[in-house]
Amino acid sequence: MVTQYFRITDPETQREELAQAAAILREGGLLGIPTETVYGLGANGLNTDAVNRIFLAKGRPQDNPLILHIPGPRWLSRYCRNVPPAAYELAERFWPGPLTMILRRRANVPNAVTAGLDTVGVRCPDHPVTLAIIREAGVPVAAPSGNLSGRPSPTCARHMAEDMDGRIDGIVDGGPCQVGVESTILDLTTPIPRLLRPGGLPLEALEEVLGEVAVDKAVTAPLSAGEKPRAPGMKYRHYAPKAPVTVVTGDSRRTARYIRERLGERTGVICFDEYREDFPGCVVEDIGSVADKAEQARRVFDALRAFDDTDVTAIFAQCPGDGGLGLAVANRLKKAAGFQIVDLGEGA
Numbered sequence: 001m002v003t004q005y006f007r008i009t010d011p012e013t014q015r016e017e018l019a020q021a022a023a024i025l026r027e028g029g030l031l032g033i034p035t036e037t038v039y040g041l042g043a044n045g046l047n048t049d050a051v052n053r054i055f056l057a058k059g060r061p062q063d064n065p066l067i068l069h070i071p072g073p074r075w076l077s078r079y080c081r082n083v084p085p086a087a088y089e090l091a092e093r094f095w096p097g098p099l100t101m102i103l104r105r106r107a108n109v110p111n112a113v114t115a116g117l118d119t120v121g122v123r124c125p126d127h128p129v130t131l132a133i134i135r136e137a138g139v140p141v142a143a144p145s146g147n148l149s150g151r152p153s154p155t156c157a158r159h160m161a162e163d164m165d166g167r168i169d170g171i172v173d174g175g176p177c178q179v180g181v182e183s184t185i186l187d188l189t190t191p192i193p194r195l196l197r198p199g200g201l202p203l204e205a206l207e208e209v210l211g212e213v214a215v216d217k218a219v220t221a222p223l224s225a226g227e228k229p230r231a232p233g234m235k236y237r238h239y240a241p242k243a244p245v246t247v248v249t250g251d252s253r254r255t256a257r258y259i260r261e262r263l264g265e266r267t268g269v270i271c272f273d274e275y276r277e278d279f280p281g282c283v284v285e286d287i288g289s290v291a292d293k294a295e296q297a298r299r300v301f302d303a304l305r306a307f308d309d310t311d312v313t314a315i316f317a318q319c320p321g322d323g324g325l326g327l328a329v330a331n332r333l334k335k336a337a338g339f340q341i342v343d344l345g346e347g348a
């Protein structure tokens with residue numbers, strides 16, 4: 001398969017390229033699409049055959065549900081039933097943006113999208129190019145992250161091409177992603193709204209609108225064997241480079257010291273900017289200042305992916321605290337490590 005490439009910076013003036021990209025989706029093809037979070041691997045979300053091709057291209061387990069991407073809340077009732085008022089309130093506040101809502105699905109949403117669940121995740125991405133493509137295609141776009149299953153998610157078109165060139169029909173280059181971690185997933189079908197995956201919208205922002213929000217155990221620990229995931233990113237080892245990762249949590253000075261005392265000849269380190277010089281002779285990827293959670297979110301997948309171009313045999317990662325976007329960054333690092341975690345606590 002030959003993958004077409006489209007560089008679209010202005011959907012208003014690049015109508016021909018936009019139409020070609022949208023036609024790939026309408027005709028049952030697979031298209032790499034930019035969003036504010038990560039690049040997605042999109043297909044017509046109403047076409048079962050096209051959706052099944054996503055799983056083949058990624059090597060993704062069939063019980064891992066997908067997210068439908070739509071251009072705004074007016075499309076919610078087309079694919080969801082019994083939509084609660086809270087969904088429209090959240091959409092008014094946070095869409096377009098990195099929030100996926102789990103709602104009751106309508107019968108027109110294929111089982112392939114939902115992994116057979118009676119619910120579906122829906123979001124409106126905050127990227128003008130992809131919103132224009134969805135409107136032009138006239139269909140909801142089912143899209144997980146555009147990487148081979150288990151690999152770090154792509155935050156630029158080059159990363160997506162590394163995994164998907166020759167596997168899919170097209171990739172739209174819309175520039176680097178501005179958020180860097182996937183969307184926050186919130187289940188609105190439960191009596192108390194439940195956070196299923198932390199992401200680009202912090203838990204605290206949801207609590208400001210909804211009050212109480214429960215946090216699913218899958219955010220901080222793996223699901224039990226045989227437990228069915230209700231949303232993407234809940235069950236399987238994700239975001240992993242080839243070398244095994246160990247996440248070290250706690251006070252940043254203590255985590256830096258712990259890692260420094262365990263450096264080997266081919267050790268890789270993910271660290272905060274303040275500690276970059278603490279690991280001589282190692283391959284080091286810094287992800288931003290201790291206090292800058294937004295920068296950590298933008299850089300964490302780039303850091304994980306970078307090690308695959310090196311000869312490191314083990315990776316240690318400093319981990320942020322759970323406040324704000326730190327919850328999402330910590331979740332991605334822990335998933336990359338398969339929850340191989342050393343907790344040093346917060347003491348000096």
